[in-house]
Amino acid sequence: MPAQRPLILGSSSRYRRELLQRLHVPFTVQSPDLDESALPAEAPAALAQRLALAKAHAVAAPHPDAVVIGSDQVADLDGEPIGKPGTHERAVAQLQRLRGRTVVFHTAVAVVCHATGYVGTALAPVTVRFRALTDAEIEHYLRTEEPYDCAGSAKCETLGIALLDAIDSDDPTALVGLPLIRTCALLRAAGIDPLQPAHQAL
Numbered sequence: 266m267p268a269q270r271p272l273i274l275g276s277s278s279r280y281r282r283e284l285l286q287r288l289h290v291p292f293t294v295q296s297p298d299l300d301e302s303a304l305p306a307e308a309p310a311a312l313a314q315r316l317a318l319a320k321a322h323a324v325a326a327p328h329p330d331a332v333v334i335g336s337d338q339v340a341d342l343d344g345e346p347i348g349k350p351g352t353h354e355r356a357v358a359q360l361q362r363l364r365g366r367t368v369v370f371h372t373a374v375a376v377v378c379h380a381t382g383y384v385g386t387a388l389a390p391v392t393v394r395f396r397a398l399t400d401a402e403i404e405h406y407l408r409t410e411e412p413y414d415c416a417g418s419a420k421c422e423t424l425g426i427a428l429l430d431a432i433d434s435d436d437p438t439a440l441v442g443l444p445l446i447r448t449c450a451l452l453r454a455a456g457i458d459p460l461q462p463a464h465q466a467l
Contacts, residue, residue, distance in 0.1 A: 271332070272291065273332070277296035288449070298323065309371050312371075314371075316339075316373070318384075320335030321334060332455045334443075335376075336375070336442065339371050339416060347363075357404070360406075363419075365396070368417060369393070370390070370416065373388050376451035383455045385455065387444065395428055396430050412425060421440050421441065
């Protein structure tokens with residue numbers, strides 16, 4: 266049997282790393298170095314897809330024999346991209362805008378292998394309806410979770426779930442940052458099947 270290609274997660278996100286670990290496939294992590302700014306008039310879904318693919322290619326360039334995963338998430342409020350707040354003050358302003366509103370979180374994933382020429386991409390939109398949050402609720406949540414590295418300040422895997430009225434998605438881990446159903450499909454197409462013993466971590 267030929268040696269399996271190494272798998273690299275091209276991301277600095279601890280959330281994506283923890284999600285990928287669920288597949289029990291050995292991988293390493295390398296952070297891509299690229300500008301994540303939106304292009305003029307770029308739609309949120311297009312931005313997420315472009316950045317996911319750019320991250321994968323950036324990491325794959327010095328590792329052509331590897332299979333590389335890139336991913337990105339952009340929150341979409343009526344066509345306006347909402348990114349990571351970075352600071353407490355920006356997070357407060359974000360959640361004040363989002364309360365009582367419906368937001369689509371576009372989570373894109375790309376898998377590439379330069380040696381084989383494989384390129385696969387997928388988009389997993391998640392529709393989220395925020396509760397009509399009070400300022401006190403917003404402040405308590407932010408002080409508790411400090412979700413300043415999360416798009417739209419929404420850290421749904423912990424206390425952030427209490428911000429929401431509803432979530433609609435066909436890929437349940439997409440909102441956390443990596444749609445594992447779509448990721449598995451792309452990995453299989455690239456030659457890595459998590460359900461095959463040869464790919465499982467020892």
